[in-house]
Amino acid sequence: MADTASPPRQPRWRRRAQARPEEILDAALSEFTARGFDAARMEDIAKRAGLSKAAIYLYFPSKVAVLKALIEAKVSPLARQAQALAAAGAGDPLGALRTIAAVAAHLLQNAELIAVPRLVIGLSGRFPEIAEYYRTHVVEIARAALSSLIEAASAQGAIRNANKDAVVRAFIGPLIFEALWTHVLQGESALRDPEKMIEHHFDVLLKGLEVRA
Amino acid sequence: MADTASPPRQPRWRRRAQARPEEILDAALSEFTARGFDAARMEDIAKRAGLSKAAIYLYFPSKVAVLKALIEAKVSPLARQAQALAAAGAGDPLGALRTIAAVAAHLLQNAELIAVPRLVIGLSGRFPEIAEYYRTHVVEIARAALSSLIEAASAQGAIRNANKDAVVRAFIGPLIFEALWTHVLQGESALRDPEKMIEHHFDVLLKGLEVRA
DNA sequence: TGCTATTAACTGACCGGTCAGTTATATAAT
């Protein structure tokens, strides 16, 4: 009797097959980030994404499948971006390296961004395919991009000859370290001032520690 | 009737309260390393340690407690070692840094050694105390040790003046990166030849990339 | 322009299995 006279009720739910997958992945990222893969509950992911747990299984066959899709979705863009930056900067490789470092330093401020690699680190033992995917689709691509820039810089005399892999490590390593220090260990972070950090980074990287004559 | 006539039976189990805790921690490290914290089963840890699951609870109140004890047990020695090396090398700071890097490069070949930090990375979100413990008891101590060496080197003119934090990052970062690349991503590793890797590392670190006049 | 049939999208309730932790009991050591 009460509300028989209110026809324009809004439906209890809507069909939005198009938008669901991405929403699910976003929700999953949040939950995985906060609790880790195992402790994250499908029920909570569903709630956050605004549908029922069962509905998730209309889009993904399993929890691991959600994780894989998540990694693929969040990771490929980064790899492509790195390649693009490297390609665009072939003319001025040293400048491109500096730009990439600056961009990276800015991005690394964002905690959600390093959530994926953290998941990968934690799960690489149990799901080697995930580690492999991350290596081949992200890190190897970034390494290749950097390598090509370094080679170009060396070829045109902008930097001296040195072992390429060592240079790549010297370029990336400190950034990774600071990201871990900041987001994993909650340490006081140099990332708060990315420009200054990159300035110092390049000062050491270019000039080295030796006392010049 | 059968074997009533064999008195020298060995007992079904022995009381070894003294030795148990460490054995449990070793077993836990193996299981945690292989499967991660959540997927590791107390039952399996017990089996590996050679006792029953219930017996573990005579020594540790919970699974997390085992993890914490494990981290504390495996981590303090490292911190002490880093401090010792730094103290011993105060006279020749640059040499000490090289030694530390060489030792580190050797140690990093061992997969079990980086298992603990990997656990910390994976669990830092859910158990911040663990991350904090690791920061204060390991990384900050290692950083301090390195910092003092760098300061000493700078003071006695062995290296030029540069931002100390940046130098620490430039020193540690590449090693961390290579360890992750090797043990997490299963990549082809420069750690196979630690001497050469350190040689390249120091070549870049000391001389930098700039073309000298 | 409504009514009906059909399908895609979605849900609530449930099941089977797992596992951290507990309890009742037994055995070694003293």
Next chain:
DNA sequence: ATTATATAACTGACCGGTCAGTTAATAGCA
């Protein structure tokens, strides 16, 4: 005889995944 050390058996809760059934959207038809 007593106590510390150990186990086997058990419990309670949780959670990934499933399924029978419901609802929203849409296409066909009058």
